Amino acid sequence: MSKNNLEKYLDADNCPVRNVLDRIGDKWSVLVILLLGDADTLRFNEIHKYIGTISQKMLTVTLKKLEADDLIHREIYPQIPPKVEYNLTERGKSLLPNLKNLVSWANEHMVEIKSARATALTSS
């Protein structure tokens, strides 16, 4: 193994993994993407109700970040009361399989991981 071989992961702030994980590693982004992946199109309050535990503020923040990365599209209908719909962009859709794989992995391993964590706790 050469150090060269590893530098692709370590390009400081230019590191692609970090650039993606910095956005997706937050508390809500992945949930919103998966939700829109399943639901196709949802309004602000629909997302809010589905996730239940997210605050309005955090939903706004999360949606804005995802929109800034062009992972979701925001469609405003000029009517009152306002109507705003969100759906995944092509880029968002291209990320979806990766996330779903992670979800599958999580589903397959969660029970074991939880018991590993419990063991780690008791033996410390």
Added chain:
Amino acid sequence: MSKNNLEKYLDADNCPVRNVLDRIGDKWSVLVILLLGDADTLRFNEIHKYIGTISQKMLTVTLKKLEADDLIHREIYPQIPPKVEYNLTERGKSLLPNLKNLVSWANEHMVEIKSARATALTSS
């Protein structure tokens, strides 16, 4: 789309996605896993040197969490000065392809995402 269809993502603190992302979404875990995936076995100070910008404290914390989840294995050699080696467990290895897919996606999309972010900034 039924609400039922989405509840699998929203099981509060029992949600597998959140359980995994809570650990992997931190600043260093993925980097360490990728590193060990490439390097097979590394000592504490080797990881420290490769990542360069990680503090000793955060490396300890990160390794402990990964060990608690049984994603990495910690081998202590009873000698002085101490020697401790880390490598991926089978579970850690099973996670690796998912992470590498994410890395690939990130590599393919980072340039576009960066320009999307720039556009989002100027138009706000």
Added chain:
DNA sequence: AATGTTAATTACCTTAAAGTAAGTGTCTTA
């Protein structure tokens, strides 16, 4: 006798993420 080695730990501080609760605008309906 002093210094170096390795893998940590500890106390302390800063920053960033997330949560709370209230308010905003504009129209519709009761």
Added chain:
DNA sequence: TAAGACACTTACTTTAAGGTAATTAACATT
């Protein structure tokens, strides 16, 4: 005329993550 709908925004507070720098144990080397 008051309340309600919707998609936010704002000010403020709390919590968690991460960083800094000094210290430790136990022996080996100079």
